[in-house]
Amino acid sequence: RDTQQADTEHLSKWKKWRRTSSKSLKKVLGEVKGLSSYLVLWRHDIHSIEGKFGTGIQSYFSFLRFLVLLNFIIFILMFSFVTLPIIISKYGVFNSTIAYISPRIIDDICTIYEPSGDKGLVYFYTYLKDLLSGTGFLEVTHLFYGYYSIDAVWISIMRYNLPLAYLLATFAYLALSFLWIIKRSVEGFKHNLVHDADPFQSYCNKVFAGWDFCITDPHAAQLKHRSLQYELQTDLQEEKLKQKIAERSMVEKLRIYSLRVIINITVIAILSGCFYSIYRVTVFSQENSNDIDNANSQVNLLVQYLPSMVITLANFIGPLIFSFLITFEDYTPAFEIKLTLLRCVFVRLASIGVLLFSLWSQISDCDSDKCEPCGYNYKLYPCWESDVGQEMYKLMIFDFIVILAVALFVDFPRKLLVTHCSCKLIQWFGHKEFEISDNVLEIIYGQTICWIGTFFSPLLPVIATIKYFIIFYVKKIVLIHTRKPAARPIRASSSNFFFLVVLLIGLLLAFVPVGVSIARIPSSKACGPFRNFNTSWEVIPDTILEFPTGLQHVLFGMASEAFAVPFFVI
DSSP states (O other), X not given: OHXXXXXXXXXXXXXXXXXXXXXXXXXXXXXXXXXXXXXXXXHHHHHHHHHHHOHHHHHHHHHHHHHHHHHHHHHXXXXXXXXXXXXXXXXXXXXXXXXXXXXXXXXXXXXXXXXXXXXXXXXXXXXXXXXXXXXXXXXXXXXXXXXXXXXXXXXXXXXXXXXXXXXXXXXXXXXXXXXXXXXXXXHHHHHHHHHHHOHHHHHHHHHHHOOOTTOOOHHHHXXXXXXXXXXXXXXXXXXHHHHHXXXXXXXXXXXXXXXXXXXXXXXXXXXXXXXXXXXXXXXXXXXXXXTSOGGGHHHHHHHHHHHHHHHHHHHHHHHHHHHHHHTTXXXXXXXXXXXXXXXXXXXXXXXXXXXXXXXXXXXXXXXXXXXXXXXXXXTTOTTHHHHXXXXXXXXXXXXXXXXXXXXXXXXXXXXXXXXXXXXXXXXXXXXXXXXXXXXXXXXXXXXXHHHHHTTTSTTHHHHHHHHHHHHHHHHHHHHHHHEEOXXXXXXXXXXXXXXXXXXXXXXXXXXXXXXXXXHTSOOOSSSSTTTTSSSGGGHHHHHHTXXXXXXXXXXXXXXXXHHHHHHHHO
């Protein structure tokens, strides 16, 4: 202390002030960080779940919170740069007006688009059908691509290029999602490295440094105690399984490996059947939905929803079969979740790819000169972007309805029967555990739909935000009132990292259909901001041509393969 005082006396006034200011700033930042922790969404709920059910299940709810925040920010981005300028110009705020550019040399037949929005007096059922399918009055709202048939917005003396803003906002939300997931994945990867480095060190950290001595509330202390207990149970369970695996005889190993081969062949057969069924149903729906007259509106709605229903059925039955089969393969709890997730990923995410492939095969079906002179099947799809947006909208709505229906008509009745009925068959079923892999796949599947659909339906992220917000409370109630704690505890750190890896797979899958739609498929000539361009991508070089010559050479050089390929590899 005497040495520090002597050093302080010899400091200049400027250095004293700087040291004092630095300490004060650190103190203020620490207090702000402490206060901001109370503003974290669902902070108390997630801590309570962690204490009662362990960190593995808590990681699912933290993951759900992350997706709520991600979708809300994507919605803010799309609304601010795409929807808001149109709303401002519609009401003349800031002396703003809408600018239209005369169509380029395009055949008049390509510009015919008659959405069924204004139908006069209609039945309530029709509105309900439109709400579920995205047709009718919803088709002519800000929700879908076809509404944004504007070339520019003049705000006072500034020209706002809406097609360019639409495309850049699409790139921005994909890049934001990618970078945010990568950032969180790196954090999870660090935790995995620390844990896997030395198991004994992990035990010591939990036993001697795991307690938070800042806790003063008895309830919070109880939750922390349970959390540490679950972590130690998980470690002991994993060590026990490792010991069991090490002690296997040659006969046991041969039996287990043979069984795993048979089960994996069965899984491949199930996946193949799911994909073929989705393809056939999608083709049937697209070919017959327009042939049914309006009088048979119930049948028409059923035909429109056939792909969504078959995909949801495959998503529901597939994970149940996989969860049953994996119990015979004798893996560790953490690896069980990872393998089940990977199998379910191929069902859920690849089913979206099969659906889009089926749609594009219909849109680009140019037999018998169907695509002349527009470049796409304009008779069946005059505004194909809105049609794809409607399919994504239907998938999201139907997925939400199924999640609510399972909670109301499966989980709670099962709880009541097991509690109040002494039948041996019902007691054999018993209380269901909270399957983390199934629930994670549900929300990753929905998020992939949102990423793909946002280009075709700019306000889809706000629907996803509301959907996940409600799902949080639905899943919390289901967990607390109808589920039993997992028989084998699961570690949160490895689960969090793997959830993000699977989410990243979903995002990379979303890049493909969005990229193909922007760069390869001719844009609709009857609707949307890109109707004066051959493809959506053409707005980029068209804008660059307005720049000075030197800057043009630099930008075109960056877009060349010689620069782009090494850049993306790095």
